Amino acid sequence: MNYLKMLSLLGIGGAHPGGLSLTKKIFESEQIPLNRIILDAGCGTGQTASYLYQLGYPITGLDFDPQMIQHAKKRNQQLNIEIPYLNEDLSHTSLPANTFDLILSESVLNFTSLPDTLSEISRILKQNGLVIAIEMIRKAPLSSDEEDELKAFYGCNGIFSVSEWEKQFTQNGFTIYKVLHEEDLILQDMGEPSTEFSPVETLPDDAFTLLSEHEKISNKYGNKLTFSVFFARKTILK
Numbered sequence: 001m002n003y004l005k006m007l008s009l010l011g012i013g014g015a016h017p018g019g020l021s022l023t024k025k026i027f028e029s030e031q032i033p034l035n036r037i038i039l040d041a042g043c044g045t046g047q048t049a050s051y052l053y054q055l056g057y058p059i060t061g062l063d064f065d066p067q068m069i070q071h072a073k074k075r076n077q078q079l080n081i082e083i084p085y086l087n088e089d090l091s092h093t094s095l096p097a098n099t100f101d102l103i104l105s106e107s108v109l110n111f112t113s114l115p116d117t118l119s120e121i122s123r124i125l126k127q128n129g130l131v132i133a134i135e136m137i138r139k140a141p142l143s144s145d146e147e148d149e150l151k152a153f154y155g156c157n158g159i160f161s162v163s164e165w166e167k168q169f170t171q172n173g174f175t176i177y178k179v180l181h182e183e184d185l186i187l188q189d190m191g192e193p194s195t196e197f198s199p200v201e202t203l204p205d206d207a208f209t210l211l212s213e214h215e216k217i218s219n220k221y222g223n224k225l226t227f228s229v230f231f232a233r234k235t236i237l238k
Contacts (some may be wrong), residue, residue, distance in 0.1 A: 006211060010198075011196070012196065013046070017227035027052070038104060062085070064089045106133075138160060176230060
């Protein structure tokens with residue numbers, strides 16, 4: 001079992017840095033018009049997608065993990081809402097080109113092949129479309145052993161700095177127009193849990209072991225890791 005599989009078996013929603021509180025903060029601050037068509041890329045259990053749907057946005061969810069899609073569809077039933085969910089790989093979707101005004105990615109991109117994924121995101125975005133991506137950031141130097149430990153546990157491509165993330169976007173057809181850092185964001189305590197759990201009925205014991213290891217690693221590297229929110233625009237072809 002790996003980290004992403006653990007999330008799906010435990011049905012963890014709001015696992016991205018800042019959780020749903022950060023998502024709400026972003027949409028309250030950005031004042032994105034309600035007619036903008038949104039893709040929740042790596043939608044997980046549908047927590048964010050259902051929130052945005054209830055605000056009035058036309059939204060589609062996509063996730064490569066079939067268990068996550070089951071969680072999201074169950075949420076549809078519980079809330080009596082109709083959000084379309086696709087069980088597809090973000091690096092190669094069946095979606096038509098120039099479909100979305102905004103693609104939201106909450107701690108997803110670094111678990112994918114970035115050149116393939118960013119190319120596909122560009123394809124399915126409308127001209128001048130936007131990407132909002134929340135990603136883990138290296139804020140202090142890591143030894144090679146430390147970076148290897150993090151990459152092995154999370155299964156990610158690397159532990160990038162802000163400038164390295166900006167380079168990934170610009171090399172793949174996007175223009176970064178704003179970056180928010182953890183210290184820029186004051187998240188309001190809304191009196192609700194930031195993380196949800198909706199585990200499958202038959203749960204392997206090692207799921208909880210892996211969750212405990214995640215907490216230990218988070219504490220171990222708390223002074224070296226943070227997160228940032230990247231706002232990027234699809235580069236207009238001339």
